[in-house]
Each structure stands twice: as structure tokens, then as C-alpha cells.
Amino acid sequence: MAIRAFRYPAEIAPPRRGCPVWAAGRAGGALVPIPWRSGRPAAAPSGSAPALPGAPAAAGGTAAAGPALPQGRCRAGPGGCSGAMAARVLNVNVGVLGHIDSGKTALARALSTTGSTAAFDRAPQSRARGITLDLGFSCLRTALPPQLGPGPGELQLTLVDCPGHASLIRTIIGGAQIIDLMMLVIDVTKGMQTQSAECLVIGQIACQKMVVVLNKIDLLPEGKRQSAIEKMTKKMQKTLENTKFSGCPIVAVAAKPGGPEAPESENPQGISELIEVLKSQAYLPSRDPSGHFLMAVDHCFSIKGQGTVMTGTILSGSVSLGDNVEIPALKVTKRVKSMQMFHTPVTYAMQGDRVGVCVTQFDPKLLERGLICTPDSLHTIHAAIISLKKIQYFRGALQTKAKFHITVGHETVMGRVMFFSPAPANFNEEIQENVFDFDKDYLYQEQYLSKDSVSSEENKENDQAGEVQLPKQQWALLEFEKPVTCPKLCLVIGSKLDADIHANTCRLAFHGVLLQGMEDKNYTETFLPKLKVYKQKHKEGQVERVMDDYSVIGRSLFKKETNIQIFVGLKVKLSTGEDGIIDGGFGQSGKFKIRIPDGLKPDTKMLLAAASKKKSKGGKGDMTKEDESSKNDSAQPVTISLIFKRYVFDTQKKMIQS
Numbered sequence: 001m002a003i004r005a006f007r008y009p010a011e012i013a014p015p016r017r018g019c020p021v022w023a024a025g026r027a028g029g030a031l032v033p034i035p036w037r038s039g040r041p042a043a044a045p046s047g048s049a050p051a052l053p054g055a056p057a058a059a060g061g062t063a064a065a066g067p068a069l070p071q072g073r074c075r076a077g078p079g080g081c082s083g084a085m086a087a088r089v090l091n092v093n094v095g096v097l098g099h100i101d102s103g104k105t106a107l108a109r110a111l112s113t114t115g116s117t118a119a120f121d122r123a124p125q126s127r128a129r130g131i132t133l134d135l136g137f138s139c140l141r142t143a144l145p146p147q148l149g150p151g152p153g154e155l156q157l158t159l160v161d162c163p164g165h166a167s168l169i170r171t172i173i174g175g176a177q178i179i180d181l182m183m184l185v186i187d188v189t190k191g192m193q194t195q196s197a198e199c200l201v202i203g204q205i206a207c208q209k210m211v212v213v214l215n216k217i218d219l220l221p222e223g224k225r226q227s228a229i230e231k232m233t234k235k236m237q238k239t240l241e242n243t244k245f246s247g248c249p250i251v252a253v254a255a256k257p258g259g260p261e262a263p264e265s266e267n268p269q270g271i272s273e274l275i276e277v278l279k280s281q282a283y284l285p286s287r288d289p290s291g292h293f294l295m296a297v298d299h300c301f302s303i304k305g306q307g308t309v310m311t312g313t314i315l316s317g318s319v320s321l322g323d324n325v326e327i328p329a330l331k332v333t334k335r336v337k338s339m340q341m342f343h344t345p346v347t348y349a350m351q352g353d354r355v356g357v358c359v360t361q362f363d364p365k366l367l368e369r370g371l372i373c374t375p376d377s378l379h380t381i382h383a384a385i386i387s388l389k390k391i392q393y394f395r396g397a398l399q400t401k402a403k404f405h406i407t408v409g410h411e412t413v414m415g416r417v418m419f420f421s422p423a424p425a426n427f428n429e430e431i432q433e434n435v436f437d438f439d440k441d442y443l444y445q446e447q448y449l450s451k452d453s454v455s456s457e458e459n460k461e462n463d464q465a466g467e468v469q470l471p472k473q474q475w476a477l478l479e480f481e482k483p484v485t486c487p488k489l490c491l492v493i494g495s496k497l498d499a500d501i502h503a504n505t506c507r508l509a510f511h512g513v514l515l516q517g518m519e520d521k522n523y524t525e526t527f528l529p530k531l532k533v534y535k536q537k538h539k540e541g542q543v544e545r546v547m548d549d550y551s552v553i554g555r556s557l558f559k560k561e562t563n564i565q566i567f568v569g570l571k572v573k574l575s576t577g578e579d580g581i582i583d584g585g586f587g588q589s590g591k592f593k594i595r596i597p598d599g600l601k602p603d604t605k606m607l608l609a610a611a612s613k614k615k616s617k618g619g620k621g622d623m624t625k626e627d628e629s630s631k632n633d634s635a636q637p638v639t640i641s642l643i644f645k646r647y648v649f650d651t652q653k654k655m656i657q658s
């Protein structure tokens with residue numbers, strides 16, 4: 001998976017002479033977080049549980065060649081491909097994440113040459129509260145670094161400035177799903193704080209590369225500054241050593257030396273070094289224009305005499321002038337009247353591009369942010385099947401039937417989960433990535449299976465085998481409280497956002513990939529019966545007595561009131577090894593008859609005969625201690641076990657024995 005490039009909203013880039021520039025649009029609105037991924041999200045953090053997320057180094061993304069245009073396509077403006085392509089401006093999304101007040105916005109301002117209307121906390125509510133409330137966009141341009149292919153051209157780093165406040169984590173999750181290179185901003189006087197850790201977890205799920213920025217170095221006493229920076233650098237390296245970002249660059253800066261009161265003239269420190277490091281980390285993804293068009297819209301504003309412009313990132317497919325595009329949330333379809341990229345009118349844009357699409361007769365207030373797509377290509381779903389991995393640092397079990405905040409595509413809704421896994425015998429079976437096989441049987445799980453959830457007895461058992469057996473893959477059925485619109489294979493993050501934001505715990509619980517959505521509101525009737533998730537049932541009873549060589553009476557397997565008829569024909573196993581078949585009830589107290597087709601073994605008969613003799617003798621006089629205990633043994637020398645499975649969504653609740 002590699003860094004996606006997108007171009008920034010028209011209102012950000014410095015206007016170029018001569019080309020029609022769409023006026024800056026309305027503030028607000030945020031980048032719509034739909035992960036545009038060619039593969040699965042990066043491996044979840046796993047490994048030992050230090051204070052912070054740890055994860056095995058995931059295979060680094062491979063930098064692919066720059067964006068190749070499909071045959072016969074060019075992005076030139078109206079009047080066909082003039083051949084005069086705009087200079088190559090390659091854009092990379094850089095997320096700015098970190099604990100509240102670590103200086104993210106100050107850093108974005110210090111780095112940027114241009115800011116969007118929503119950047120730098122310009123929104124009135126941000127000003128009033130003095131914190132960042134929504135994603136802010138700004139950018140800087142610099143020479144194309146050598147790893148991005150031959151010049152001439154420019155690299156544009158678009159900064160996605162995320163909020164830091166714990167209560168805004170769904171915006172952070174949303175923002176992170178559309179970035180691939182992130183800066184984790186740390187207040188050098190404080191080190192890792194709670195949301196720094198959560199941002200690190202989000203980064204591990206959604207990003208391939210990270211740069212740590214130790215900010216506010218001006219607050220360190222001059223004499224001890226260097227040693228303090230070195231000490232914090234070492235601490236951060238230690239924190240990151242078990243994560244996929246181990247060894248990532250760490251840069252010390254002062255984005256706003258002297259703090260809020262300092263005069264604007266006070267120059268930030270370390271910024272040019274940081275830009276060099278960001279350039280060295282930038283690379284561009286392979287792009288694929290096939291598939292349905294899907295674009296995450298983060299700004300929507302009207303332009304007098306032109307129409308309504310929606311700017312955003314193309315997550316899949318491509319779009320051409322004159323195409324019809326649907327706004328699925330509003331069930332509205334509009335024709336593309338014109339498009340621009342970097343202020344250059346274009347006739348075509350594809351996956352990874354950041355583009356402004358202009359349509360007519362559409363009220364921008366209807367779509368602050370959201371998705372536009374090929375008509376009828378996106379579905380609203382009421383439930384979904386996801387593959388998932390637990391986030392190691394989420395304290396506590398992931399219980400089936402629990403409710404989580406589910407961030408799916410561009411929305412966060414409440415959802416109830418049911419976990420399931422392969423049958424234990426298939427724990428090591430190779431699973432095809434991003435595909436759900438409805439022909440297979442799956443074992444219902446009361447909770448997500450993780451090292452600490454496998455019970456201690458099972459652990460002990462497994463320990464003899466040397467390690468805890470966990471499945472290679474687990475899945476969950478998500479049932480949403482409100483339907484969501486999202487593309488297939490989009491990233492899903494489950495969190496407990498109602499957890500106490502002052503408790504120093506990670507609220508992010510799991511992440512996964514949406515494999516199958518259920519559009520039908522009545523999915524419980526129309527869809528779930530296809531889902532072959534079963535519960536393993538195991539009942540134990542005893543042989544009460546022998547009827548003849550081929551039949552015995554059993555007891556304590558069913559309650560008195562159980563209708564034993566429904567169990568007739570099911571196979572049972574005696575502890576002495578014989579196979580039996582339930583033949584029917586016997587008397588009124590829940591006893592039942594078992595047929596032993598191959599007949600009782602001689603020693604089973606002896607065992608049972610001795611037991612019944614002891615029982616009849618046992619009625620006279622008081623029993624000694626060992627008589628008492630042996631009575632128990634003799635009373636039930638032969639046990640009966642009945643094992644069957646029942647499919648959770650089988651309306652007839654049939655009992656299945658393989």
C-alpha cells in the first residue's frame with residue numbers, strides 16, 4: 001500500500017496567471033475519509049503490550065511509478081488534449097496528528113505556503129474555543145525529490161491538520177483514512193500523551209510512513225536543549241521500536257517559538273530540515289483508473305455563473321467531462337459540467353487525483369462532505385461482514401453482542417458485533433485475503449480470540465503444545481443502528497468512544513476490511529440464514545442401566561420437560577467408546593433409550609453390572625467414606641456425550657452432526 005497522492009482544493013493553491021480560478025469556497029467541511037487502498041490496511045499493531053502500540057514491521061509499501069495516464073487520455077482542458085499538460089505537480093497527503101495543544105496547527109502554518117479557508121483554525125468555532133475542531137487543509141510546494149521520478153515538476157505536500165482533542169477522535173480517524181504519510185507531533189516538554197498514543201495506533205492502521213516532530217524546543221532551557229532533545233528522541237525511538245514505524249525520522253522544531261504571545265516576526269525553527277525529511281519520505285502510489293468512480297468530497301461551494309464545485313480525492317475509478325455522477329446520500333445524479341486540477345481545466349481525472357468537479361443546480365449546503373460516485377455503484381447497508389484484527393492496546397475483551405462506535409467509510413455509527421472464527425481444526429488454514437466464503441462453516445465466538453481471551457485451562461492445554469492456538473483470521477457481523485453508505489473493502493475501525501477520555505487507555509478496539517454489505521433492511525431474514533455460523537453444543541449424561549446387549553438407558557442429559565423426540569436419531573458416544581443412537585424417551589423424568597448398533601463391549605457390561613449391583617447393595621446400612629466416593633464412581637462409570645452443532649441463523653434451529 002503506498003502513499004496516495006491527491007491534489008488540493010482549488011482554493012488552496014496559489015492562483016496561476018491566466019487560468020480561470022474558482023473563487024475560494026465556503027469554510028468548513030472536511031476531507032471525507034474513505035480509505036482508498038489497493039490492498040488491505042496495514043497490519044494492526046500486535047506484539048507484546050508495551051505502554052504503546054507495537055506492531056511487527058509491516059512490509060513497506062513499494063513506491064510505484066508515477067501516475068500513468070490510460071491510453072488516449074489526457075487531463076488537458078476543454079478542446080481536447082492540447083499536449084500542453086500542466087507542469088507535473090505531484091501531490092502527497094500528509095496528516096498532522098498528535099495530542100491536543102502539541103502544536104499541530106502552528107506547525108501546519110509554519111510549513112504551508114497556502115491555506116484553505118478552513119485551515120489554521122479559521123472556523124469561528126475553532127477561534128472561539130482555541131482548538132482545532134475539524135480537518136484543516138493547507139499546502140506547500142517544493143522541488144520534486146529524486147525518488148518521485150524525473151523532473152521537471154513540483155512536489156506538493158498537502159497538510160491535513162487533524163484535531164487533537166480526545167472527543168474529536170472520529171474526525172481524526174476520518175482524516176487519517178485519507179492520508180498515507182503522517183507527522184506525529186509531540187510536545188517535547190511532555191513526550192507521548194494519551195492522544196499521541198491513539199494517533200499512533202490510527203497511523204499504524206492507515207499509514208505506511210511517519211515522521212515524528214518534537215515541537216516547542218524553544219521551551220527547553222538553552223543550555224540543556226540539545227541533551228533534552230536527544231533524550232526525548234531516544235525515548236521516542238524506544239516507544240516506536242515494536243511498531244512498523246521503528247527507526248522513522250524524528251525532527252526537532254519550534255513551530256511558534258515564544259508561543260501565542262510571540263510576535264509573528266519570530267521565525268519558526270527547524271522547518272526547512274523538516275521539509276527535507278518530508279520530501280525524502282514521499283512516494284506515489286500505483287494508480288488504477290478501472291472500477292467505479294468514487295470520490296471523497298471534503299469541500300462543496302457554489303460559484304456564481306458556474307455552478308456548484310465539489311473538491312475532493314478520487315478513491316477509485318475515473319471521471320470525465322460530461323459523466324453523470326451520483327450523490328448517494330441524497331439519491332441525486334448530476335452531470336459533470338467542468339473539472340479543474342491545480343487550477344488547470346481538465347477533461348479527465350482518475351484514482352488518487354485531487355480534483356474540483358463542477359455540476360449545476362445543486363445546493364452546496366446539502367453536501368458538506370460525503371461521497372460522489374458512478375450512479376448506482378454505491379450501496380447503503382444495514383449490516384456487514386468484516387475481517388478484523390483486535391488493536392492490541394485496547395484493554396478488555398471484544399465481547400460478542402457488545403456495541404461499538406463503528407467508523408465505516410466516511411461515517412461513524414453505533415453497531416453491534418458478533419465474532420466468529422474458523423473451526424479450531426482450520427485455525428491455520430490459508431484464507432484468501434479480502435474475500436468472504438459463504439460456503440464455509442464458521443464457529444461462533446463469545447468474544448474475539450486473542451492471547452488474553454483464550455481461557456487459562458485452554459492455555460494450559462495449548463501450552464503443552466507450546467503456544468496458544470489462535471486463528472489466522474477472524475470475522476465479525478456488524479449490525480448498524482443506522483444504515484451507512486460506503487464502498488466495498490473500505491477500512492472499518494471499531495472504538496469505544498464513550499470511554500472516559502481522561503482514562504489513559506486506548507479507545508480504539510479493532511480494525512478491519514468490509515467484505516460484504518447487506519443492503520436489504522430485512523437482512524435478518526433474507527441474508528443471515530446464508531451465513532453458516534454455528535454454535536458447538538456438548539451435552540453430558542450417564543448410562544443408568546443396561547437393557548440388553550444392544551441398548552441402555554441414559555439419564556441427566558435432558559431436563560424432565562425436554563421434548564426428547566427432537567433428539568431421536570442423534571448419535572452419542574459412550575465414555576467406553578461405543579457409538580449409540582438416541583432411540584426415544586424413557587419414563588417421565590428425562591431418561592432416554594440408546595441403541596448401540598455394534599453392541600456393548602464385555603468390559604462395559606461388566607462395569608455397568610458391577611455398578612448396578614453396588615447401587616442395589618448400597619441401599620442397606622450406612623456406607624463408609626470410600627463406599628460413598630466409589631458409589632459416585634460406580635453410580636456413573638459410563639458417561640454419554642452428545643455433540644452437535646446448531647447454525648445461529650437457522651430458523652428451524654436444526655441440530656447437525658457431521
Ligand SMILES: Nc1nc2c(ncn2[C@@H]2O[C@H](COP(=O)(O)OP(=O)(O)OP(=O)(O)O)[C@@H](O)[C@H]2O)c(=O)[nH]1
Pocket residue numbers: 098099100101102103104105106107130131132162163164165215216217218219253254255256257258259260261
Ligand atoms: N512556545 C511554543 N509554543 C507553541 C509552539 N507551537 C505551538 N505553540 C503554542 O501551543 C498552543 C497550541 O498550539 P496549536 O498549534 O493550536 O496546537 P494544536 O496541536 O493544533 O491544538 P489542537 O488542534 O487543539 O489539538 C498555542 O498557544 C501555540 O501558540 C512552539 O513551537 N513553541
Ligand SMILES: [Mg+2]
Pocket residue numbers: 104105106121131132161162163164
Ligand atoms: Mg490544531
